[in-house]
Amino acid sequence: MLDASHSRVLHLVVEHAVTTPDKVALVSGSTRITYSQLVSNIGGAAALLCQLGVKPGDHILLSAQKELEFIYLYLAAHLLGIVNVVVDDASPRERLDYIVGIVKPVVVFSSREDQEVDGCRVISYHQLSFNDKEHLAIATPDLTPDDVADVMFTTGTTGSPKGVCLTHANIAGSASNTNGFIGTCSDDIEALALPLSHSFGLGRLRCVLMAGATLILVNNFANLKAFFSIIASEHVTGFGMVPAVWQYIKRISGKRIAQFADQLRYIEFGSASLPVEDKCLLIEMFPNTRLCMHYGLTEASRAMFSEFHESADNLDSIGRPASSLVEASVRDEQGSPLNDGIDGEICVKGNMVSRTYYLSSDNKDAYFGDWFRTGDWGHRDSDGNFYLTGRKKELINVGGEKVSPVTIEEAIVSTGVQECACIAIPDPNGMLGEVPKAFMLKEGTTLTIEEIKRRLAQLLPAHEIPVQWEWVDSLPRTSSGKIQRLKLKR
Amino acid sequence: MMETQVKEIIARVLNVEPGVITDNLSSGDIPEWDSVGNLAIISTIEQELNIEFPLEDLFDLTSVQSIVDKVNQLTNA
Numbered sequence: 275m276l277d278a279s280h281s282r283v284l285h286l287v288v289e290h291a292v293t294t295p296d297k298v299a300l301v302s303g304s305t306r307i308t309y310s311q312l313v314s315n316i317g318g319a320a321a322l323l324c325q326l327g328v329k330p331g332d333h334i335l336l337s338a339q340k341e342l343e344f345i346y347l348y349l350a351a352h353l354l355g356i357v358n359v360v361v362d363d364a365s366p367r368e369r370l371d372y373i374v375g376i377v378k379p380v381v382v383f384s385s386r387e388d389q390e391v392d393g394c395r396v397i398s399y400h401q402l403s404f405n406d407k408e409h410l411a412i413a414t415p416d417l418t419p420d421d422v423a424d425v426m427f428t429t430g431t432t433g434s435p436k437g438v439c440l441t442h443a444n445i446a447g448s449a450s451n452t453n454g455f456i457g458t459c460s461d462d463i464e465a466l467a468l469p470l471s472h473s474f475g476l477g478r479l480r481c482v483l484m485a486g487a488t489l490i491l492v493n494n495f496a497n498l499k500a501f502f503s504i505i506a507s508e509h510v511t512g513f514g515m516v517p518a519v520w521q522y523i524k525r526i527s528g529k530r531i532a533q534f535a536d537q538l539r540y541i542e543f544g545s546a547s548l549p550v551e552d553k554c555l556l557i558e559m560f561p562n563t564r565l566c567m568h569y570g571l572t573e574a575s576r577a578m579f580s581e582f583h584e585s586a587d588n589l590d591s592i593g594r595p596a597s598s599l600v601e602a603s604v605r606d607e608q609g610s611p612l613n614d615g616i617d618g619e620i621c622v623k624g625n626m627v628s629r630t631y632y633l634s635s636d637n638k639d640a641y642f643g644d645w646f647r648t649g650d651w652g653h654r655d656s657d658g659n660f661y662l663t664g665r666k667k668e669l670i671n672v673g674g675e676k677v678s679p680v681t682i683e684e685a686i687v688s689t690g691v692q693e694c695a696c697i698a699i700p701d702p703n704g705m706l707g708e709v710p711k712a713f714m715l716k717e718g719t720t721l722t723i724e725e726i727k728r729r730l731a732q733l734l735p736a737h738e739i740p741v742q743w744e745w746v747d748s749l750p751r752t753s754s755g756k757i758q759r760l761k762l763k764r
Numbered sequence: 765m766m767e768t769q770v771k772e773i774i775a776r777v778l779n780v781e782p783g784v785i786t787d788n789l790s791s792g793d794i795p796e797w798d799s800v801g802n803l804a805i806i807s808t809i810e811q812e813l814n815i816e817f818p819l820e821d822l823f824d825l826t827s828v829q830s831i832v833d834k835v836n837q838l839t840n841a
Contacts, residue, residue, distance in 0.1 A: 339795055363795065494798040496791035497826045522799040526822045673800065705803065736779075737800065 276317060280417035281352045282446030283480050288313055290486040294460070299483060301490040301508065302342050309486070312346075318404025319343070319350035326395075328380050330355035330415045333425070335379040335391070337363040338470045340491040343399040345470075345479065347383055352442065355417045358424045359437075362471045366735065369435055373427055376437065376632060419443035425632050426473055428572045429669055429676040437632025438572045447625030448575040449480040451596040455579045456540050456566045458512065460486035465504055465513045467492040473572045474544050474674075478514045495519050498527045505534050514542040518673030520552060521705045532559040540564040544576075545674035546707045547662070553582045553589045569593060569660075574646050577622040578602060578660060591659040592652070600624030604654055609642030617653045617663050621645035668759050670698040672737045673706035679759060682710055682738055689729040692718035695749050695757045699742060712740040713749060713762055766813065766835045773812060774828060777804045790827040805831070815839060 278284035287309065290297065295310035328334060334351055336358055338344035351358045359377050361370065363385050374391055382389065382396045389396050423442045427435040464482050466489055468475035482489040490508050492501060504510065523531055541563060548567060556565050565582040569592035577600060580593030595602045603611050604618040612618040623644045631637050640647060651664040670677045679696040686694045693715040698708040723743045730739050750761040775782045778796040791797050810816055815838045817825065825831050
């Protein structure tokens, strides 16, 4: 049996393989993997990593669509004390090069056959088979729950991604807080259409496996007819989605999803805010389903939760700390706690909170002692519910994808505009939550907006291209010359 | 027949090679055809071909073939 005492997630997976070996853990197309096979494949993946010469403390880069091999390698790395750096399969070249330059992975595993990463060996999942690997030679080094398990890169406010170090204890803490709140248990069958390479989707994977439940991997939400058919045929009891997907479900399928109201025990929402009227509609459509919404960041995953039925009187709240092991507090600029009702920076601490960024220079101003500073502004009411009132960080949340205004501004300037500033505006189509708007200095350019858009299409993914544009005579700046983006929101 | 035009729009919107857009390709089959891509396909076809898909039909537009068929039906109506 594999020794995984340092990783609560893995330890429970191994335990499920002993107590319920024939229970299905993962479903991908027509392939069904039991807990017993899952642990065997994790052992095979660990043997492969050893063969490749990857050592404890080394980093491997994993990008994924929905490959089972990704899951085996991800958990095998945890077993061996190898650090996973999980990146989006569609990461722009520049972001990938930056991350590789920092973490220097020993091996890169990718969905894409043609993936090239400077100076690294790249292996496609399609080339792998773990069934024939000898597991016996695996020696598990001395590892502790406080060792780093994963490094996840977020979109930094300065434009450069920030690596968030998550320990085995952090990821297990987040999963157990989440399962405790939502109530996911071994009887559940969950459909996962969220990306596995993002914090939300990866978190769902860990929650389901920790609970000994079944996870069905679905490519994405685009084909709702197929998604609903899986809910029906596999007797799905829960799934997670971002608010933009809810808007998509309403637009494409009307209220058809309500036919599963008696079957779905839970739905988890997260990554962006959901309008109160949608929460009311969901309460009406799913009277017996736990409708749970998390508030969190990669650095402090699932810090707070609300359940719509239980908080019907304060649906504008982001909820309360996720468990008794999580605390939240509203603080002033000096880090002193503020009284209820007064706006300040929301700070959190607890078992899931990362203690450091990969680059220690990124830790500057990230904490008040033990308290992680979220960068979000808000207050707490006298009942202990928290409310968001604004964001100190200026990231633009496009349907759950966090976009740095700096990235868009640099791209616009590279097309020939002298100066530019981008802010978040509500999506005029009501689908994506926020979308970017660009303010550009008229002076010094003869470009038209159409020309700029055409050039940007070569430089940025579609969701990062502004949907509104405005020429201005000057941009608001601080005395030190920094652009005051928040002033443009007025 | 609008088949070529519809396939050209889908390939352009998803930023994939035209050869990828076969009749039996369904939404979700390739990573580029996600929910955001699907909405972009619908709105671009509506704008460029000057048609409007009835709301109740959007649920059934799940493949290249089903989109081509629906566009043909709407443009011949």
